[in-house]
Amino acid sequence: MTDQTKIRSGGRAARRAARAAPLPDHMRPVRAGLTGGAYRPLTADGMDRIHAAVLDALEQIGLADAPPSGVAYLTGAGASLGTDGRLRFPRTLIEDTIARANRSITLMGRDPAHDMELSGARVHYGTAGAAVHLVEVDGRTYRECGVQDLHDAARIADTLDNIHFLQRPMVCRDISDNLEMDLNTIYACCSGTTKHVGVSFTDPSYVAQAAEMLHMIAGGEDKWRARPFISNSNCFVVPPMKFATESCLVMEECIRHGIPVLLLSAGMAGATAPSTVAGAIVQALAECLAGLVYVNAVQPGHPAIFGTWPFGLDLRSGAMTGGSGEQALLTAGCAQMHKYYDLPGGAAAGIADSKLPDMQAGWEQMCSNVTAGLSGLNMVYEAAGMHASLLGFCHESLILGDDLIGQALRCVRGIEVTEETLALDQMRAVCMGGPGHYLGTEQTLGRMETDHVYPRLGDRTSPKEWSELGKPDLLAKATARKAEILSRRSAAAFDPALDKALRERFVIHLPR
Structure with a gap:
């Protein structure tokens, strides 16, 4: 084995090890708090008309059946109580509330x-x-x-x-x-x-x-x-x-x-x-x-x-x-x-x-x-x-x-458009004297974990592989996963001293 082969092999092994390690949260392909908003079924005019109808509904129809404390709070804020028992909300009150919220x-x-x-x-x-x-x-x-x-x-x-x-x-x-x-x-x-x-x-x-x-x-x-x-x-x-x-x-x-x-x-x-x-x-x-x-x-x-x-x-x-x-x-x-x-x-x-x-x-x-x-x-x-x-x-x-x-x-x-994701350099390298495919390129391997979401239970095998694996059933896999999770002690379980104190103070029905 040549030194160069060793270098390539070692680099590949290192990359595999890096891919197997958990990604930092900021590099995960999906995570809590991603920004949406690309889908807008309402037009700008539609939203304006809905808002105007909302203001009319609150000012003209209002809401009934507030408790006495609620009537006091709401009339104190600027709502009016009608003889029909309904609280109505002036437009300025609604607009001011939205502005201060x-x-x-x-x-x-x-x-x-x-x-x-x-x-x-x-x-x-x-x-x-x-x-x-x-x-x-x-x-x-x-x-x-x-x-x-x-x-x-x-x-x-x-x-x-x-x-x-x-x-x-x-x-x-x-x-x-x-x-x-x-x-x-x-x-x-x-x-x-x-x-x-x-x-x-x-x-x-x-x-x-x-x-x-x-x-x-x-x-x-x-x-x-x-x-x-x-x-x-x-x-x-x-x-x-x-x-x-x-x-x-x-x-x-x-x-x-x-x-x-x-x-x-x-x-x-x-x-x-x-x-x-x-x-x-x-x-x-x-x-x-x-x-x-x-x-x-x-x-x-x-x-x-x-x-x-x-x-x-x-x-x-x-x-x-x-x-x-x-x-x-x-x-x-x-x-x-x-x-x-x-x-x-x-x-x-x-x-x-x-x-x-x-x-x-x-x-x-x-x-x-x-x-x-x-x-x-x-x-x-x-x-x-x-x-x-x-x-x-x-x-x-x-x-x-x-x-x-x-x-x-x-x-x-969504779809990120940058110089890197447009991938012209990759296209040149692959198409002009390269292998003619992108499998195994540094860019493909480098982004496979950050760009792609891989299902944990969803099946992407070929029919032949699926058959060789015993034709695994999705619900059976989910049931096995449930059993695996519930077989372990919960990471959120209370400290024993706290749990004892809670059970002494309150009637707790969950078995220990």
Whole structure:
């Protein structure tokens, strides 16, 4: 072997070793916070007309059923209470609120590595929902889900690169006491992941005890307020155009305890919102802007996510159509309006109406996940694991969703045009006296990890290779991956002393 051959061989081995090593975050082909915004289903004139309709709706129709405290906060901010009990919002109040609102919010994880900056068109994908069933792929069955299932979902999400946050995807149906359910939801999620967690509260009186638990996990109230690692998913409205009285009181309590709030408006187009895509967007925006006035009247500058979540409806049957093209447009249009107002926002995408992780689920989940990311949605909720129009959650589908979202994020990243990526030097070298192909060139090898996303479970083998490997099944691979993750101790598990203290103070249903 010549010295030159040794040099070439050593260089190739070094390159292989470098490719095998984990990439630094800034060099990964996809990551949290990539900038979208290339997809704009609304024209500039369309956005202006939607905004004008929103202002008219708030000034002329307003919202009903605010609690007395909400009436006081909102009238104090400049809204007017009519004899019909509806609060109406002058245009100047809405415009002033938008002008003063936060342009950037950081949602924090227990581990700062998972902090998410919500601003501009930075995109993050995660879970959400309140499924009452767990989808079991081995028997193709649905059963009621419990606290262990929720904890397992958190543990799985903690290991998935393209799941950036965990908003509670399931309800603990095995806990009948609502206070214990709310507290155990926090415990199950936070002991399973160090990513940001979203939860809901059933009653305003529960928030103080939840805050006590959060202070213990954080190491003190001061540490919690400095880095709040959960947010409250708050359905503060009952569409169309009514405040949800008790949820508004929950929201007020969350603000007092330093918990960031997701202002969630979830109208159903054709039922509780107008049937047209534009009309459903107008109503969602109007409701969330009223909520933004409310939050800033309670505490100016409190972190609030602009959560327009209009959903599609099959007008033939009344069934929800979370996996439809209309849903994709609803979400993308909302995201575009978030940018119009320059407000940090979120909406729903990635929902499958299919009951199992099958081909239908694949096209439904990818359709809205891609358009949501391309539209620059800051928080893409319900992006993985959700089936049966939010009635079922599936652990295997969550794992497969990580692969799917990786491809969606690659679309969000887009096409970089530089002297290097235009590749004229490579073309000259390869075509004029070179090997006639680009396989093995320094540029190809140097960029294969930074430019390309490789699925972890998706199969790209040839039919011959696939057959030789025993014809591996995608769901079986996801099930094996789930078993592998859950066989290890969670990296997010609480310190034994903290866990003991939490179990002594609260009724914890999750087994040790």
